[in-house]
Amino acid sequence: MLRLVLARHGQTPANVERILDTVLPGPGLTDLGRLQAEALGKELVADPRGPVTALVSSPARRARETAGLVAPAVGLTPGVVEGTHEVQVGDLEGRNDDDSIARFRATYDAWREGDVAARMPGGESGRDVLDRYLPALEGLRAEHPDGTVVLISHGAVLRLVAHALVGGIPELGSDDHVDNCGRIVLGADHAGWSLEAWRREAPGGLASTRDATGG
Template sequence: MRLILVRHGETASNVRMVLDSVPPGPPLTDAGRAQAAALAEQLAGEPVTAVYASTAVRARQTAEPVAAAHGLDVRVVEGVHEIFCGDLEGRHDREAYGIFTATVKRWAEGELDVPLPGGESGRQVLDRYLAAVAGITAGRREGETVVLVSHGASLRLGALALAGNVTPALAEAGLLPNTGRVVLDRVGDGWRCASWTGVDVVGG
């Protein structure tokens, strides 16, 4: 089976570069709704059998056109929301972003028990994210494609943990634009990344 992980469309917080992690969060901007419509067109030819979204409004709004294009409903799933920023929530200054990115980099390199100030550790993020992915992909058959609309930082960390051919360098450098996609294919009991924001990924 194939799992397509999608970052949500643009929000006002994205435009202002605000660390905004707590659901339900802001809705999509007009540009974000256009991105969601374009995403639905791009995925129209895929054999999509289920569309999931996090509990955030922006994720559900991004998923809705994709689901509608395949005659499906969006299934909201717990556990795939954005990394909880704790004391950094609502900030958009350089210091806050530096702390956030440095901490996520440490997680990608294996230091999963380091928490954000007042927020989650990498291990806490992965525990919830991977459990959610296991739940939505259990029992799926060969040839099925599942779309999960999630969030940039948690998505990248989850993909790094899931796919053997995703390196820390790719997860750290491969920042996802709004509606950017990571495509994973199930191989045996594991996953292999086929593409990252449209670029083929080798190895694994």
């Protein structure tokens, strides 16, 4: 059975300023973000369910930096998986005003409720995101049918994908927040995907302030 850990990247300057920053390569990590990534590595190693067998990230700089800081703890060289970058917000890119953030969240909320045709203004629809992300996950599943794979990705996209794979998670209600280096753990076997854990909190008690894309 495959165990897939979808982990969010560490904190970035854009997260601190609540800036919608989604275009590749994007920003790197803050000092806190680097500490979060190192703490994530320690928690992954301490997990009693077995060692990490593969470590990969989205092509975004913040995800690659996070994976690079996790790598020494798990003893693996990280790879990059195309198609697993953040939702592209189009006309909202670079903005942090309340109206723009409200539009982003309203579109994401529509996706979570099943309306994946809804589109970020000038950017991607939920369907666009799923059409690039889900094949990437199936590729990982084919390459690693067993073991624990850690994918360092992004707040909005990993939440959308998790909801899509397990058919929604009613017990979360409207609060499906995932802090920096928080993680969603999915299992995959012949019957499909299942939710093992939804960890909102940053590892090591290193919490970030809630930002525009993390929830």
